[in-house]
Amino acid sequence: MTPDDAVRQALCTHMGREFAAHFQYLAMSAWLAGEGLPETSGFFGGQASEEHVHAMKFLQFIVDTGGPVEIPAVDAPAAAFASAEALVGSALAQEEQITRWIEDLVHLARDHRDLATEAFLQWFIREQVEEVATMTELLQVVRHAGPSLLLVEDYVTRWKPTRAR
Ligand code: FEO
Numbered sequence: 093m094t095p096d097d098a099v100r101q102a103l104c105t106h107m108g109r110e111f112a113a114h115f116q117y118l119a120m121s122a123w124l125a126g127e128g129l130p131e132t133s134g135f136f137g138g139q140a141s142e143e144h145v146h147a148m149k150f151l152q153f154i155v156d157t158g159g160p161v162e163i164p165a166v167d168a169p170a171a172a173f174a175s176a177e178a179l180v181g182s183a184l185a186q187e188e189q190i191t192r193w194i195e196d197l198v199h200l201a202r203d204h205r206d207l208a209t210e211a212f213l214q215w216f217i218r219e220q221v222e223e224v225a226t227m228t229e230l231l232q233v234v235r236h237a238g239p240s241l242l243l244v245e246d247y248v249t250r251w252k253p254t255r256a257r
Contacts, residue, residue, distance in 0.1 A: 094158040099204050103154050108164030110147035114140050119169040120179055131245040153212050176241055177234045184227040191220040
């Protein structure tokens with residue numbers, strides 16, 4: 093079933109948000125690298141890659157259901173942060189916002205009796221639970237570490253193999 097135009101446009105809009113998240117995580121990764129935190133920078137680089145995959149899932153779904161794909165303009169990401177804690181807090185807020193947008197999309201798909209879009213979005217509902225949990229935990233670790241950000245580097249180094257998918 094092809095999404096009606098309101099659903100398709102909402103999917104295109106959200107695809108743009110996932111690309112924006114990709115760029116935001118890249119900017120965070122770059123800022124962390126500049127702070128001399130290579131492991132945490134690498135972790136955020138990995139998050140950036142995940143967001144690109146998310147955006148491409150939307151793109152492919154829109155293609156598969158008849159298109160057309162319209163890629164929206166993306167605002168420049170924030171490039172400077174007051175602290176690592178502020179950066180991670182911002183990342184958590186971003187994930188919480190994306191969760192709300194995904195939930196809104198599910199409700200829109202239901203309102204339009206669009207079962208294919210609703211089924212497609214279920215993966216993102218589960219993914220957002222993990223993304224919010226990951227960033228919540230990282231924020232807790234950063235707060236525990238206080239000024240000892242090398243502890244965060246150590247945590248991220250150990251986290252990657254145990255929680256990688
Ligand atoms: Fe694609 Fe982290 O939301």
